[in-house]
Amino acid sequence: MDTEKKVTINDVAKAAGVSKGTVDRVLHNRGEVSERSRARIMQVIEQLGYSPNMHASLLASRKNYRIVCIIPEFHNGEFWELTEKGIEYGREYAERYGITVEAVMYDQYDLESFQKACAEVLEDCPSGVVIAPMFRNETLKFAKELHAMGVPYVYIDSKIEEDDYFAYYGMPMYQSGYLCADILTLERKIERIHIIRIERDKRGLSDPTVTRRTGFLDYIAEHYPDCTVDNTFIDPKDKAARFAKLDELFASDPDPYKYIVMFNSRVHFVADYLRAKNITTCRVVGFDVLDRNLALLREGFVQALIAQRSDKQTAAAITAITDYLIMHTVPAKKDNYTHMDIINRYNCDYYL
Amino acid sequence: MDTEKKVTINDVAKAAGVSKGTVDRVLHNRGEVSERSRARIMQVIEQLGYSPNMHASLLASRKNYRIVCIIPEFHNGEFWELTEKGIEYGREYAERYGITVEAVMYDQYDLESFQKACAEVLEDCPSGVVIAPMFRNETLKFAKELHAMGVPYVYIDSKIEEDDYFAYYGMPMYQSGYLCADILTLERKIERIHIIRIERDKRGLSDPTVTRRTGFLDYIAEHYPDCTVDNTFIDPKDKAARFAKLDELFASDPDPYKYIVMFNSRVHFVADYLRAKNITTCRVVGFDVLDRNLALLREGFVQALIAQRSDKQTAAAITAITDYLIMHTVPAKKDNYTHMDIINRYNCDYYL
DNA sequence: CTGAAAGCGCTAACAA
DNA sequence: TTGTTAGCGCTTTCAG
Numbered sequence: 001m002d003t004e005k006k007v008t009i010n011d012v013a014k015a016a017g018v019s020k021g022t023v024d025r026v027l028h029n030r031g032e033v034s035e036r037s038r039a040r041i042m043q044v045i046e047q048l049g050y051s052p053n054m055h056a057s058l059l060a061s062r063k064n065y066r067i068v069c070i071i072p073e074f075h076n077g078e079f080w081e082l083t084e085k086g087i088e089y090g091r092e093y094a095e096r097y098g099i100t101v102e103a104v105m106y107d108q109y110d111l112e113s114f115q116k117a118c119a120e121v122l123e124d125c126p127s128g129v130v131i132a133p134m135f136r137n138e139t140l141k142f143a144k145e146l147h148a149m150g151v152p153y154v155y156i157d158s159k160i161e162e163d164d165y166f167a168y169y170g171m172p173m174y175q176s177g178y179l180c181a182d183i184l185t186l187e188r189k190i191e192r193i194h195i196i197r198i199e200r201d202k203r204g205l206s207d208p209t210v211t212r213r214t215g216f217l218d219y220i221a222e223h224y225p226d227c228t229v230d231n232t233f234i235d236p237k238d239k240a241a242r243f244a245k246l247d248e249l250f251a252s253d254p255d256p257y258k259y260i261v262m263f264n265s266r267v268h269f270v271a272d273y274l275r276a277k278n279i280t281t282c283r284v285v286g287f288d289v290l291d292r293n294l295a296l297l298r299e300g301f302v303q304a305l306i307a308q309r310s311d312k313q314t315a316a317a318i319t320a321i322t323d324y325l326i327m328h329t330v331p332a333k334k335d336n337y338t339h340m341d342i343i344n345r346y347n348c349d350y351y352l
Numbered sequence: 353m354d355t356e357k358k359v360t361i362n363d364v365a366k367a368a369g370v371s372k373g374t375v376d377r378v379l380h381n382r383g384e385v386s387e388r389s390r391a392r393i394m395q396v397i398e399q400l401g402y403s404p405n406m407h408a409s410l411l412a413s414r415k416n417y418r419i420v421c422i423i424p425e426f427h428n429g430e431f432w433e434l435t436e437k438g439i440e441y442g443r444e445y446a447e448r449y450g451i452t453v454e455a456v457m458y459d460q461y462d463l464e465s466f467q468k469a470c471a472e473v474l475e476d477c478p479s480g481v482v483i484a485p486m487f488r489n490e491t492l493k494f495a496k497e498l499h500a501m502g503v504p505y506v507y508i509d510s511k512i513e514e515d516d517y518f519a520y521y522g523m524p525m526y527q528s529g530y531l532c533a534d535i536l537t538l539e540r541k542i543e544r545i546h547i548i549r550i551e552r553d554k555r556g557l558s559d560p561t562v563t564r565r566t567g568f569l570d571y572i573a574e575h576y577p578d579c580t581v582d583n584t585f586i587d588p589k590d591k592a593a594r595f596a597k598l599d600e601l602f603a604s605d606p607d608p609y610k611y612i613v614m615f616n617s618r619v620h621f622v623a624d625y626l627r628a629k630n631i632t633t634c635r636v637v638g639f640d641v642l643d644r645n646l647a648l649l650r651e652g653f654v655q656a657l658i659a660q661r662s663d664k665q666t667a668a669a670i671t672a673i674t675d676y677l678i679m680h681t682v683p684a685k686k687d688n689y690t691h692m693d694i695i696n697r698y699n700c701d702y703y704l
Numbered sequence: 705c706t707g708a709a710a711g712c713g714c715t716a717a718c719a720a
Numbered sequence: 721t722t723g724t725t726a727g728c729g730c731t732t733t734c735a736g
Contacts, residue, residue, distance in 0.1 A: 019723045055407040056713035179698040342694040346531040350691045371707045408729035
């Protein structure tokens with residue numbers, strides 16, 4: 001069933017007429033080997049089909065690998081909490097191989113805080129990094145430095161287009177918007193849609209959901225060219241203002257059955273309003289399985305959520321680096337667009 | 353960051369005033385140790401917070417663990433193919449720890465073939481087994497024997513209710529039917545539904561989708577008490593007969609927009625018909641992401657599929673046993689009801 | 705019942 | 721440039 005009974009480094013050494021020390025040297029190409037021996041050994045390795053025993057290696061080497069994850073800081077119940085849980089999972093795996101995993105957080109609304117985080121990470125040169133980027137240019141600079149240092153880095157959630165990243169794990173944003181439109185409209189003839197958006201106080205911050213919105217609007221344009229799409233901006237920090245805005249919205253649209261969508265994880269802002277007013281005649285679709293969203297989904301104030309398993313993605317990112325570190329394997333695919341899950345009240349209980 | 357710098361078996365031995373041989377004996381409680389030493393050692397282990405180094409252990413021990421998976425045999429493109437891919441994934445993981453994984457197949461329509469498979473497995477007493485059961489009583493008997501031999505076994509896909517299984521990974525069947533009804537009806541007022549079923553030639557075989565159908569019918573009864581539900585039986589082996597049956601169905605229902613559902617993975621039988629006749633005015637929902645189903649989903653002859661990741665489930669089953677074998681850990685949950693994925697043409701490309 | 709000792713396959717420091 | 725050697729932490733004889 002398995003190939004010949006385990007070729008060891010000793011077998012290779014013998015067959016090549018050198019000592020295992022030399023073999024080890026070429027294995028980890030840390031020089032000090034004549035080209036002649038090197039070639040010979042490589043050939044023997046090939047012939048014998050030698051592959052190193054990772055347990056022996058792990059046991060003997062006192063290497064201290066460290067993976068660091070750079071993600072936005074968050075409060076309980078927010079989107080990034082799931083990512084942190086993913087770090088947990090990933091850590092569990094990595095620790096088996098003596099690799100430590102740590103998280104460095106930054107304020108996603110504060111460029112300087114991100115810079116600081118990056119600098120800090122570069123400082124103590126980790127063996128690998130996982131990064132959820134929010135600032136394009138800064139990230140690019142950071143990436144360049146990591147690459148120069150030979151540190152593999154993988155993007156999660158979103159990525160910056162360049163060539164050197166080790167892998168990417170995240171949701172296809174445009175498609176998620178397209179899908180969202182399909183879920184919202186339920187193939188009905190629909191005349192008006194309300195998009196609820198977050199008032200962004202700080203300017204200069206790119207909206208991470210803009211691509212998603214584009215996908216959504218494209219679907220609508222293709223399938224319901226006559227449909228009106230309204231945008232309503234709400235303040236995440238001011239509930240009264242939010243309610244006022246939504247009062248306005250409800251006053252302005254005479255149709256009692258409304259179609260409402262939000263492109264980030266905070267559809268609970270809308271659903272909270274609906275619950276407060278006990279309005280049950282809307283179709284509300286949003287993103288991400290936060291506890292609050294989930295509760296409102298169960299209660300019927302949100303009809304569907306489109307979700308990604310950020311925890312699994314993050315764990316996969318850590319696993320990928322770990323495997324690279326200990327076995328020099330690279331992920332099957334560099335870009336891993338994870339699936340978009342459609343969650344409604346009938347399947348949500350089995351989701352997390 | 354980590355606890356004190358690695359307590360080894362030597363530290364324990366020293367602290368307990370014995371040799372590491374003795375410590376090892378109590379660690380694997382293979383007797384031959386005085387109660388006195390035993391207690392002492394246990395106490396020291398506790399105190400020092402010793403935990404074994406799995407790599408050293410794996411390196412030193414010449415143990416030969418073997419996991420065997422018992423699943424139905426299949427043709428290309430059929431449901432169980434995905435499970436086999438899961439075995440592949442699981443094997444990849446297990447092999448790192450020197451554990452081999454093999455598959456034993458049986459004919460799901462032939463009790464004897466299942467019995468033979470079980471007997472064969474019992475014969476060469478494996479270290480763990482994964483089983484996708486189709487025959488209740490036989491499985492029960494088999495399980496009893498495994499338990500007697502101290503071999504952990506985990507169910508996948510479906511389980512037989514009893515207490516001794518190590519874990520279960522599968523879809524919640526009833527809920528999947530309930531969900532399916534919601535997806536099929538799209539919250540519309542709907543008057544008639546066609547269930548397509550497989551004519552079962554062999555009697556005595558339990559229908560694995562009966563629970564799912566119950567869930568479906570319950571949803572319909574609750575939400576659309578006036579809706580008519582028709583059953584049409586088709587022959588999986590006879591295309592002409594199938595087409596005739598479906599011709600009949602289409603002749604009998606005057607409504608051009610039809611709601612059609614199938615509870616197993618073979619919704620492609622229906623969709624093939626629709627494509628042949630170029631009928632695009634139906635809403636067709638089925639289960640499982642087979643290549644054929646996927647193609648028909650993309651072409652628009654199937655509107656949605658409800659799916660489970662049988663590959664991941666199987667891999668998880670193998671992983672669970674592996675971890676148990678090498679680290680004596682048990683899965684967090686014994687019953688793992690995996691999520692039900694809703695797949696339509698807009699998210700299917702990112703599913704597998 | 706217990707201890708001593710020889711590895712498991714690999715790494716890394718030290719000689720040569 | 722290369723070979724030698726002493727472990728890494730644990731398992732497993734084999735004496736006693």
